[in-house]
Amino acid sequence: MTAILSNLQAVHAAINHAAREARRDAMQIALLAVSKTVAASVIREAYDCGQKAFGENYVQEALDKIYELRDLQLEWHFIGPIQSNKTRAIAENFSWVHSVDRLKIAERLSAQRPDNLPPLNICLQINVSGEASKGGLAPEEALASATAISRLPRLKLRGLMAIPAPAGELSVQRAPFARMREMLLELNASGLALDTLSMGMSHDLQAAILEGATIVRVGTAIFGSRK
Ligand SMILES: *Cc1c(COP(=O)(O)O)cnc(C)c1O
Numbered sequence: 001m002t003a004i005l006s007n008l009q010a011v012h013a014a015i016n017h018a019a020r021e022a023r024r025d026a027m028q029i030a031l032l033a034v035s036k037t038v039a040a041s042v043i044r045e046a047y048d049c050g051q052k053a054f055g056e057n058y059v060q061e062a063l064d065k066i067y068e069l070r071d072l073q074l075e076w077h078f079i080g081p082i083q084s085n086k087t088r089a090i091a092e093n094f095s096w097v098h099s100v101d102r103l104k105i106a107e108r109l110s111a112q113r114p115d116n117l118p119p120l121n122i123c124l125q126i127n128v129s130g131e132a133s134k135g136g137l138a139p140e141e142a143l144a145s146a147t148a149i150s151r152l153p154r155l156k157l158r159g160l161m162a163i164p165a166p167a168g169e170l171s172v173q174r175a176p177f178a179r180m181r182e183m184l185l186e187l188n189a190s191g192l193a194l195d196t197l198s199m200g201m202s203h204d205l206q207a208a209i210l211e212g213a214t215i216v217r218v219g220t221a222i223f224g225s226r227k
């Protein structure tokens with residue numbers, strides 16, 4: 001058995017375990033394989049193991065791999081910081097964008113999404129731990145931005161994404177994810193229809209699933225540590 005296959009099986013086992021603990025259906029939790037810095041040949045190997053959705057952080061690196069792997073039916077998610085001069089490439093080549101953190105970026109993605117493609121799925125990134133170094137909207141800004149973005153054509157606002165400050169203990173990891181779950185409920189109570197919480201990475205996947213994650217973004221636990 002290859003390392004990628006056994007790693008993928010271990011991550012699925014961890015997702016199933018956390019789902020059982022949360023009394024949730026594991027089918028409601030999607031695994032996004034984060035493939036930044038990972039070679040196209042290794043992504044192909046993960047595809048051969050059944051993994052279809054991949055997340056990338058850097059536009060040019062992603063475009064090279066999307067082209068090289070164009071013979072496969074892959075679903076590409078953009079999860080990195082977005083510069084406005086890269087929105088066209090993102091709008092034309094991805095199915096999802098998790099890292100939208102300002103209305104202007106959403107407006108550009110909306111205007112640039114080709115008509116022949118389905119609407120681009122969008123998550124608003126929330127700076128849930130209030131870290132100066134991290135992207136994302138302040139929680140107080142979420143409702144106004146989400147409402148404006150939900151009205152843009154060619155986009156489908158799906159939910160929220162966060163990268164909380166790293167923490168060791170499960171209870172400490174859970175707190176920001178719980179805040180995200182509450183924010184999603186509040187947005188839906190205000191009339192939006194959001195179904196996605198993109199949260200949880202290799203080290204805090206269990207905490208995220210216990211708090212309602214519907215997409216976990218996992219790199220290291222599948223592909224090994226990045227150089
Ligand atoms: C790199 C990255 C991940 C994956 O992190 P791992 O710790 O390797 O699982 C998830 N989300 C985002 C936004 C990332 O940049």
